[in-house]
Amino acid sequence: MSAKTKRRKARKPARALADHRERSFDTAYRKLRELIVHGRLAPGTRVVEADIARRLEISRTPVRSALHRLQQEGYVAAYRSSRQARLAVAPLTKEDSRELYWIIGHIEGLAGRLLAQLNEEARARVAERLLVINTELSRLAGNPQTNPSRIFDLDMGFHQVLVESAAGPRLLALHAAIKPQTERYWRLYASAIVDQLGESVAEHKSIIQSIERGDPDATEHAIQRNWQCGAERLGRVIESRGERGSW
Amino acid sequence: MSAKTKRRKARKPARALADHRERSFDTAYRKLRELIVHGRLAPGTRVVEADIARRLEISRTPVRSALHRLQQEGYVAAYRSSRQARLAVAPLTKEDSRELYWIIGHIEGLAGRLLAQLNEEARARVAERLLVINTELSRLAGNPQTNPSRIFDLDMGFHQVLVESAAGPRLLALHAAIKPQTERYWRLYASAIVDQLGESVAEHKSIIQSIERGDPDATEHAIQRNWQCGAERLGRVIESRGERGSW
DNA sequence: GAATCCGCGATTGTATACAAAAAGTAGAAC
DNA sequence: GTTCTACTTTTTGTATACAATCGCGGATTC
Structure with a gap:
C-alpha cells in the first residue's frame, strides 16, 4: 500500500500534450454550434445526422x-x-429571448450576490478585473468600426468573471450551459449593438460599484437590470426587423 | 399546393400507440438513473460503459x-x-447539496414569482391543486409508517405544479433537469424525513397563502425558504451520519 | 532499492452495417 | 376529385467491429 502511494506520487506528469487533434465529437459540437450561432443553419432548418456527418466528413456517431x-x-x-425524433434548429423568437435573458439575469444575479459577500480584498481584485474589461468596452463604444465579435467576447468575459469568482461548481456549470446561447441573439443584433453599447457600459459600472461597496442586494439587482435592459434592446431590434426566423 | 395542404390535413391520425416498447436509450437512461439515485451505484463508483451494457443487456451505443x-x-x-474520459458516479457532499438546493430554490422562486402575477382565477385554481397535495402530505406526516417514496412523489408533484403553472418553456426545462437530482439526497435522508415533514408542510402552507394573496415577493421568498430549510434539514442528517460518500 | 521505460490489458472513441419506423408517393377504389 | 392503402425512400436507433488511448504492472538500469 505504501508502495502504491509512492508509485502514484511518482506518476509522470508529462501528459501527452503532444497531439492536439481534437476528438471528432468536439469538432462536431464546435462546428455545429458555430453553424447555428452564425445563422448558416437558419432557425427552423431541419437537421439530418447524415447530412452533417457528410458535411463535416466524419461518421454519424460523434x-x-x-x-x-x-x-x-x-x-x-x-x-x-x-x-424517432426529428431535429431542427431551435427558432429565435422575442418571447424566447426575453425568457432566456430573464433566466440568465437571475442566475448571474445569484453569482453576484455571492460575489458581494466576499471579503473586501477579494472584491477589490474582482472589481479591478471587471473594470479593465469595461474600460476596454467603453473605449470600443466610441469607435463605430469595431468588430462586433470583439465586443461579444469582452462582454462574455465580463460576465464570466462575475460568475467564476464566487459561484460554486453547479452554478458555474449552469451558467456555462446557458450563457453561450445568448450569442445567437447577439449575432442577430450585432449591427445595432455598437450604438447602444454605452448603455451596457453604464450598467456594468453600476455593477462594479455595487461589488466594491459589498452590497449583495444592489449587485444582484444591477446584474438583473443589465440583462433585462439587454433583452429590451434586443427586443427592439427584433421588432424592427420583423420577427420571422428568416435572416 | 392546395392538394398538398389537403393531403397533409388528411394524414392518418392513427398513431402507433400499439407498441409501447421504449427505446433502449430510454431504458438505459431510466435504469441507470435509478441505480444511481437508489445508491446501488454508490457515489464515486467508476462507471464502465461495457459493464452497464452487459448488465442491461443492450449494446454500448444507447x-x-x-x-x-x-x-x-x-x-x-x-x-x-x-x-478519453473516465466516468464515475458523482459524489454526494454537504456542500453540493447546499448549492443544489439553493439553486433550485431560486429557480422555483422565479416560477413562483410569475405564478403570483397571474390573474386571481388562475391563482385560485393553482392554490387549490397545491392544497390538495399538501393536505395529503399533512395527513401522511402523522403516520410514521408511510412509504418515503410516496412522500417524495407528492412533494415532487407539489413543486411541479408550482413551476408548470406559469413558467415558460426554458424555465420549465431547467427545472426538469435540476429538480430530480434532489432525489439522491432525499433517499439518503428518507429515514429521517417523516419526523420533519411537518415543517415542510407548514412552509408549503405559507407558499399557498402567498399565491392566494397574489404577492410575488412573498411567494418567491416562501419558496426559497422552503428549499433552504430543506437543505438545512438534510445537512443535519448528513452531518449525523458522517459525511463520507459511503452508504 | 528506487526511478524510468515499455508492453499489455482495459476502456473509451469512431466508423460502419443493419433494423425499424416514419414520411412521402403513387395508385386503386369509390 | 377524394380517401384509403400499399409501397418506396428517407432517416433515426441499435449493434458490432475496429482504432486509439490510458493506466497499470513488471522488467530494466543505475
Whole structure:
C-alpha cells in the first residue's frame, strides 16, 4: 500500500500534450454550434445526422452525440413521434429571448450576490478585473468600426468573471450551459449593438460599484437590470426587423 | 399546393400507440438513473460503459448516450485525460447539496414569482391543486409508517405544479433537469424525513397563502425558504451520519 | 532499492452495417 | 376529385467491429 502511494506520487506528469487533434465529437459540437450561432443553419432548418456527418466528413456517431448535447442546451429542438425524433434548429423568437435573458439575469444575479459577500480584498481584485474589461468596452463604444465579435467576447468575459469568482461548481456549470446561447441573439443584433453599447457600459459600472461597496442586494439587482435592459434592446431590434426566423 | 395542404390535413391520425416498447436509450437512461439515485451505484463508483451494457443487456451505443446525458445533468462526473474520459458516479457532499438546493430554490422562486402575477382565477385554481397535495402530505406526516417514496412523489408533484403553472418553456426545462437530482439526497435522508415533514408542510402552507394573496415577493421568498430549510434539514442528517460518500 | 521505460490489458472513441419506423408517393377504389 | 392503402425512400436507433488511448504492472538500469 505504501508502495502504491509512492508509485502514484511518482506518476509522470508529462501528459501527452503532444497531439492536439481534437476528438471528432468536439469538432462536431464546435462546428455545429458555430453553424447555428452564425445563422448558416437558419432557425427552423431541419437537421439530418447524415447530412452533417457528410458535411463535416466524419461518421454519424460523434455527430449524434453532439446533436444530443446541443439539444439539451437548447440549440436544436426535437419533435418526436413515439420512437424517432426529428431535429431542427431551435427558432429565435422575442418571447424566447426575453425568457432566456430573464433566466440568465437571475442566475448571474445569484453569482453576484455571492460575489458581494466576499471579503473586501477579494472584491477589490474582482472589481479591478471587471473594470479593465469595461474600460476596454467603453473605449470600443466610441469607435463605430469595431468588430462586433470583439465586443461579444469582452462582454462574455465580463460576465464570466462575475460568475467564476464566487459561484460554486453547479452554478458555474449552469451558467456555462446557458450563457453561450445568448450569442445567437447577439449575432442577430450585432449591427445595432455598437450604438447602444454605452448603455451596457453604464450598467456594468453600476455593477462594479455595487461589488466594491459589498452590497449583495444592489449587485444582484444591477446584474438583473443589465440583462433585462439587454433583452429590451434586443427586443427592439427584433421588432424592427420583423420577427420571422428568416435572416 | 392546395392538394398538398389537403393531403397533409388528411394524414392518418392513427398513431402507433400499439407498441409501447421504449427505446433502449430510454431504458438505459431510466435504469441507470435509478441505480444511481437508489445508491446501488454508490457515489464515486467508476462507471464502465461495457459493464452497464452487459448488465442491461443492450449494446454500448444507447448506454453511451444515456451516460452523456446523465453527465450533463450532474449524476455522473467525468475525469478526462486529454482524449478519453473516465466516468464515475458523482459524489454526494454537504456542500453540493447546499448549492443544489439553493439553486433550485431560486429557480422555483422565479416560477413562483410569475405564478403570483397571474390573474386571481388562475391563482385560485393553482392554490387549490397545491392544497390538495399538501393536505395529503399533512395527513401522511402523522403516520410514521408511510412509504418515503410516496412522500417524495407528492412533494415532487407539489413543486411541479408550482413551476408548470406559469413558467415558460426554458424555465420549465431547467427545472426538469435540476429538480430530480434532489432525489439522491432525499433517499439518503428518507429515514429521517417523516419526523420533519411537518415543517415542510407548514412552509408549503405559507407558499399557498402567498399565491392566494397574489404577492410575488412573498411567494418567491416562501419558496426559497422552503428549499433552504430543506437543505438545512438534510445537512443535519448528513452531518449525523458522517459525511463520507459511503452508504 | 528506487526511478524510468515499455508492453499489455482495459476502456473509451469512431466508423460502419443493419433494423425499424416514419414520411412521402403513387395508385386503386369509390 | 377524394380517401384509403400499399409501397418506396428517407432517416433515426441499435449493434458490432475496429482504432486509439490510458493506466497499470513488471522488467530494466543505475
